[in-house]
Amino acid sequence: MKKNIISSVLFVGILFLISNISIINNKEAIQTMKLEKNNSTTLNKALESQNFKEENYYQYTEINYIDKENFINNINTLLALKYTTTEINDIFQNVNDKNISKILESPKLDLKNYYTIKNFEVEKIPRYEEYQQKNNCSLEEAVLKVNIGLDHNFYSEIHQATELNNYTVLVNKYNSLGNYEPQDLKSLSYNSKYQLRERAANAFEELISFAKLENVYIRPYSAYRSYEYQNTLYNKYVEKDGQELADTYSARPGHSEHQTGLAVDVWSEGYNYISENDAYWLQNNSYKYGFIIRYTQENQSITGYIAEPWHLRYVGKDIAEDIVDKNITFDEYYDLYLKN
Numbered sequence: 001m002k003k004n005i006i007s008s009v010l011f012v013g014i015l016f017l018i019s020n021i022s023i024i025n026n027k028e029a030i031q032t033m034k035l036e037k038n039n040s041t042t043l044n045k046a047l048e049s050q051n052f053k054e055e056n057y058y059q060y061t062e063i064n065y066i067d068k069e070n071f072i073n074n075i076n077t078l079l080a081l082k083y084t085t086t087e088i089n090d091i092f093q094n095v096n097d098k099n100i101s102k103i104l105e106s107p108k109l110d111l112k113n114y115y116t117i118k119n120f121e122v123e124k125i126p127r128y129e130e131y132q133q134k135n136n137c138s139l140e141e142a143v144l145k146v147n148i149g150l151d152h153n154f155y156s157e158i159h160q161a162t163e164l165n166n167y168t169v170l171v172n173k174y175n176s177l178g179n180y181e182p183q184d185l186k187s188l189s190y191n192s193k194y195q196l197r198e199r200a201a202n203a204f205e206e207l208i209s210f211a212k213l214e215n216v217y218i219r220p221y222s223a224y225r226s227y228e229y230q231n232t233l234y235n236k237y238v239e240k241d242g243q244e245l246a247d248t249y250s251a252r253p254g255h256s257e258h259q260t261g262l263a264v265d266v267w268s269e270g271y272n273y274i275s276e277n278d279a280y281w282l283q284n285n286s287y288k289y290g291f292i293i294r295y296t297q298e299n300q301s302i303t304g305y306i307a308e309p310w311h312l313r314y315v316g317k318d319i320a321e322d323i324v325d326k327n328i329t330f331d332e333y334y335d336l337y338l339k340n
């Protein structure tokens with residue numbers, strides 16, 4: 001019995017010694033590594049870090065250093081997911097932080113086609129690929145269309161619009177304003193019953209004055225509309241034409257740009273429509289005052305509305321000019337240049 005106890009104690013003691021020797025050896029190895037001359041900032045930072053992993057020693061030397069939080073830890077995770085050092089460099093160089101945090105949580109992905117596409121979102125990759133196959137289009141186009149929501153039917157997947165008070169708020173058949181009400185509405189001089197948010201109202205007055213100088217006479221006939229008002233209006237149209245048709249020319253409540261206080265419909269003075277000439281003038285001039293023609297013949301498949309040459313949406317001068325230059329819808333512009 002005693003013998004057994006003695007030999008057990010001896011055995012544990014020996015184990016303890018061996019394990020200590022190997023700890024000492026590891027520490028020595030790391031010390032030697034630290035002393036070795038190397039030109040790799042990533043390796044040097046890794047050696048200073050709590051997260052240094054001996055087995056990644058040579059990989060660190062192949063990764064370009066970026067001054068980012070958790071950089072070494074994230075490298076370790078990507079290496080454990082079996083990304084090569086070339087892929088890791090590509091990821092850190094081309095992919096935004098939001099996507100990187102998703103990549104760290106996913107099984108290994110093949111991202112090489114996405115490095116040049118700035119607006120892709122990791123969690124939507126299966127949808128992009130499905131859309132691309134179905135529509136036989138470029139990956140860039142698939143990313144853009146899926147980000148807008150166009151791989152799902154209009155109104156089938158609705159998100160709450162963000163930054164509701166921004167002049168660039170996006171509202172469409174996928175983004176709802178809920179019961180948002182702008183706080184800075186201002187009456188238009190033409191008739192106090194028409195209101196826009198202050199900056200849009202001022203820009204609109206300027207636009208109308210400038211138009212007069214060019215012998216174009218236009219007037220507002222609808223501006224800010226509340227959620228409740230849009231609800232009444234939409235239901236009236238549904239009753240008259242049925243939902244399918246009403247949806248092509250009237251927004252469902254919460255989805256109207258008029259609820260932002262940034263959209264105004266205009267008619268030619270003395271008429272209950274916009275003349276072709278005046279519409280043409282607006283198309284070529286309204287951007288100078290910060291307004292875009294939001295719904296056109298060409299962009300129906302994206303907006304889901306018939307052409308509305310009378311509907312002006314305020315976005316601000318610089319952005320309006322840029323949208324006209326690029327000749328794209330506001331929905332596309334928002335995804336490419338504004339959402340981040």
Ligand SMILES: [Zn+2]
Nearest residue numbers: 263264265311
């Ligand atoms: Zn309108």
